[in-house]
Amino acid sequence: MTNNASATTDSIIQVDGLVKNYDTGAVQVQALRGVSLSVRRGEMVAVMGPSGCGKTTLLNCLSGIDDVTSGRVLIEGTDISTLDDNTKTSYRARRMGFIFQFYNLLPVLTAVENVELPLLVSGTSPKESRQRAIEALRRVGLEEWAQHKPGQLSGGQRQRVTIARALVNRPAIVWADEPTGDLDSATANDIMGLMQQLNREQTLTFVIVTHDPSIAARCHRIIHMQDGRIEREVVNQEARVG
Amino acid sequence: MGFAQLVLRNLLRARVRSGLTLVGISLGITTIVALGVITAGFKSTAGAFVQSGGADFMVAQEGAADMSFSTIPETVVPQIAAVSGVAAARGALFHFTRAGSNPLFLLLGVTPGDLAADGPPLVEGRYLADGATDEIVLGAQGATDLNVRVGDALTIDDRVFHVVGVVQSDVLWEQSGALAPLVTVQEIANRREAVSVVHITLASGTKRDEVARRIEDEVPGVVSIVTADDIGKIDSGFQLLDAANVAISGLAIVIGGIGVMNTMVMSIFERTREIGVLRAVGWSGWRVLRMILLEALMLCFAAAVAGSFLGLLAVQAVMRIPSVRGFLEPSYEPNVFVQAFIVAIVVALVGAVYPAIRATRLTPMEALRYE
Ligand SMILES: Nc1ncnc2c1ncn2[C@@H]1O[C@H](COP(=O)(O)OP(=O)(O)OP(=O)(O)O)[C@@H](O)[C@H]1O
Ligand SMILES: [Mg+2]
Numbered sequence: 001m002t003n004n005a006s007a008t009t010d011s012i013i014q015v016d017g018l019v020k021n022y023d024t025g026a027v028q029v030q031a032l033r034g035v036s037l038s039v040r041r042g043e044m045v046a047v048m049g050p051s052g053c054g055k056t057t058l059l060n061c062l063s064g065i066d067d068v069t070s071g072r073v074l075i076e077g078t079d080i081s082t083l084d085d086n087t088k089t090s091y092r093a094r095r096m097g098f099i100f101q102f103y104n105l106l107p108v109l110t111a112v113e114n115v116e117l118p119l120l121v122s123g124t125s126p127k128e129s130r131q132r133a134i135e136a137l138r139r140v141g142l143e144e145w146a147q148h149k150p151g152q153l154s155g156g157q158r159q160r161v162t163i164a165r166a167l168v169n170r171p172a173i174v175w176a177d178e179p180t181g182d183l184d185s186a187t188a189n190d191i192m193g194l195m196q197q198l199n200r201e202q203t204l205t206f207v208i209v210t211h212d213p214s215i216a217a218r219c220h221r222i223i224h225m226q227d228g229r230i231e232r233e234v235v236n237q238e239a240r241v242g
Numbered sequence: 243m244g245f246a247q248l249v250l251r252n253l254l255r256a257r258v259r260s261g262l263t264l265v266g267i268s269l270g271i272t273t274i275v276a277l278g279v280i281t282a283g284f285k286s287t288a289g290a291f292v293q294s295g296g297a298d299f300m301v302a303q304e305g306a307a308d309m310s311f312s313t314i315p316e317t318v319v320p321q322i323a324a325v326s327g328v329a330a331a332r333g334a335l336f337h338f339t340r341a342g343s344n345p346l347f348l349l350l351g352v353t354p355g356d357l358a359a360d361g362p363p364l365v366e367g368r369y370l371a372d373g374a375t376d377e378i379v380l381g382a383q384g385a386t387d388l389n390v391r392v393g394d395a396l397t398i399d400d401r402v403f404h405v406v407g408v409v410q411s412d413v414l415w416e417q418s419g420a421l422a423p424l425v426t427v428q429e430i431a432n433r434r435e436a437v438s439v440v441h442i443t444l445a446s447g448t449k450r451d452e453v454a455r456r457i458e459d460e461v462p463g464v465v466s467i468v469t470a471d472d473i474g475k476i477d478s479g480f481q482l483l484d485a486a487n488v489a490i491s492g493l494a495i496v497i498g499g500i501g502v503m504n505t506m507v508m509s510i511f512e513r514t515r516e517i518g519v520l521r522a523v524g525w526s527g528w529r530v531l532r533m534i535l536l537e538a539l540m541l542c543f544a545a546a547v548a549g550s551f552l553g554l555l556a557v558q559a560v561m562r563i564p565s566v567r568g569f570l571e572p573s574y575e576p577n578v579f580v581q582a583f584i585v586a587i588v589v590a591l592v593g594a595v596y597p598a599i600r601a602t603r604l605t606p607m608e609a610l611r612y613e
Contacts, residue, residue: 065522066607086526093524104519104610108251113243118523126244165523 011074012172012205013039013062018071020057020228031057033228034071041172042203044196046216049225055209056177058225062207063096063175064088076172093121097166101178103158105150111161112137112146118169136164140194156187163194167204174198176208180215192218249536256509263505264545267589270494271549271582276556277490278578281483283570287414288480289470294413295332295360297441298450301457304465306476309438310336316435318461325457327448332356333437335427341398341420342388346565348419349398351427351437360443362416367392367407375426378403381417382410387564396420399430418568439467491581495588498545502538502593510534510601517601518609527602534601538594539587546586550579 020032031054039045047055060066062073068081076095080088092098097118105114115133124132137143140160150158159179166174176195180188192215198204208219216222222234253260288309292300301322306312316333323331334352341347352361354370357379361369370377378396380388385408390396396403403422411417428434444453454466465475474480510517517530557572604612 060607063522065610066605086528089521089524089526092522096524098519098522100519100610104515106248106516106519108255109243109248113248116243117520117525120243120245120248121524121526121529129243169524 010040011038012041012043012076013037013207014072014074015062016072018058018061018073019069020054020061020066021069031228032061032069035228035230037223037230037233039205039207041205042199043221044199044206044219045208046219046222047207047209047225048211048213048216048222049231053225054228055225057228059175059177059207059209063098063173064092090121093118094169095172097169097171097174099159099162099166099174099176099179101181103150103155103162103182105158105161105165107150110147110149111142111153111164114150114161115164115168117165122169132168133164136168137161139167139198140164155183156190159183159187159191160194163191163198167198171204173205173207176206178209178211180210180212185214188212188215245533246536246540249533249540252509252513252533252537253541259505259508260541263501264541264548266501267494267498267542267545267586268549268552270490270498270589271546271586272552272556273490274487274494274582274585275550275553275578276560277483277487278581279553279557279572279574280560280570281487282573282575282578284483285470285473285480286573287570288473288477290413291415292467292470292473294411294416295356295362295441296443297332297360298444299442299454299466299468301331301440301442301461301464301466302438302476304463304476307478309473309477309479310338312336312438312476313433313436314438314440314464316437318464319437319440321461322440322442322457322464325453325460327445327453327456328442329445330360330443332360332441332443333424334439334441335424335431335433335436336438337427337431337433339399339430341384341396344387344418344565344568346569347384347398348415348568349427349430350416350419350421351424351431352421353424357421360441361421362409362411362413365408365410367405369407370421370423371406375423376401376403377406377423379407379409379421380405381419381421382408383414383418383568384420387418387568401426401430414568414571440464442466491585494585495592498542498585498589499592502542502589503596504593505541506534506538506594506597507600509537510597514601514604514609514612517604518606518612521606521609531598531602534598535591535594538590542586542590542593543583545589546583549586550582553582 015035015037018032018035022029022031049055061068064080072079073081112133115136116129119129134146137146140163142160145157180191195206199206210216220236224231303312303314319331319333334350337349338346339349354372358369365382370379390405392405394405396405444450454468458466467473520530560566561572
């Protein structure tokens, strides 16, 4: 087991002894039992492991979507476990992007409006929001589909909209929970290619939860989890950072 | 895309549900507006009567159930006239009866002398002659409704009257009714030597409220009615209308609030994951709360607009009934509409606060995991 607890200057994510318990009345689930890891800026990390091992929980705790039970989570040097909900929320709005397995787009909004959602809270003017959303859609190759509702888009196209939404606020980190889980392998390949390109061009840090070994193989590092712990880490020699 | 646009889209996504909620609330608002306009109309019509013939206020029987039931012995009129500060006291007797197609025709018994001194302006003919018992003066609207003119004979309650004059009155009840000698009306109504109300003209330099109080102090069994609202003291119809107004507003808030709550709870259940997404991409709980409240407010605002229009239509329909037309004039007071919109806002808040707080209590993770 590799334990990179020692902070390096360029680590954007630094986790020490992260524990997460879920208290569901009668039973207590220990979803994370002391996770420590460090991710460098611009790194693309895959998280793998059997179902229920705590991958989603880890992502949620790192991104501040969920509270941690104990341990320390430093994001860009800030311990987010000590921030109040509003500060965490505004941190997510400014510095993080999210890609979910089931796209999670708002069905009542067009593609471009969905992409604008994170900007609605950042005080960006409507005109600039629209420009940036269109620009983000162009980057994922969906400019022509800007005015379509999610219901009129294919799975791959929807996931591209989600990626555009994750990019639009120019985040430092993008969290992706099984981004290709619902796509066929060719489309999955495209989406992964897109994320790699964004990672290279913009030094975007990606943390990608996946069950797909071929997706994981294209990341810089693979973290294998088991029972709420990191079992081992594999550094991919071909895919070096930077 | 703006915040309000998203709110509107959310409402329009479940058109049928939003539509039905809107109809339900707008019907409540319809009732509030219609009743409000009619109550206000009734009050201003009655208020005009308080001041009829240039009177400063009027006096009625203490504890009467209804203005037309108010009975004051004729002998009390000079007693009231003797109270210091009173320049003139004129008794009048109400008698509601059927005339033509109007089942609520007001025959007002007055003494010919009072009518000549302070009556509404004549448009035709003359006032009642002293000592005459079978003469009648019609309000202009009453004359039109009954299709009679000066010189015609008019039968009311089996008595034949000679129409001697037509007056133009600001008081709707006179305008669509008639004035006849007090003794005759006392006979017809079988209320001999009684009047319903006494109109008071103040001596110059006296204060109205002081004189009104002095009359109540010095003359037993009477109450002074200075404003339209005072009519509630003797007319239970007024109290009933006011109570109905409060009750209907209260019911509208409770029923409408539950309706909105049901709609919003359903809508938010369905959108729990979407709320999780919004929270994940940086929307604060407060912003989500505002989104939900604004949805309910928009819905209720639309209902208030629709309900106000329907209420006006309902009033138009009610005013087609002849007896109602002779009884009150609708009064479109801004207050009525303000009340309707306040009720709508309260309905929205009552209905949305609980679902909104519930929705924002979930952590983003809980909302995202919601199935
Ligand atoms: N909100 C919750 N309440 C209770 N238990 C939870 C909650 N969320 C997760 N768990 C439990 O925590 C453990 C880890 O769940 P998690 O969703 O992180 O797994 P995962 O690795 O993402 O699995 P999958 O690959 O199936 O998505 C599981 O045992 C799960 O039942
Ligand atoms: Mg998962």
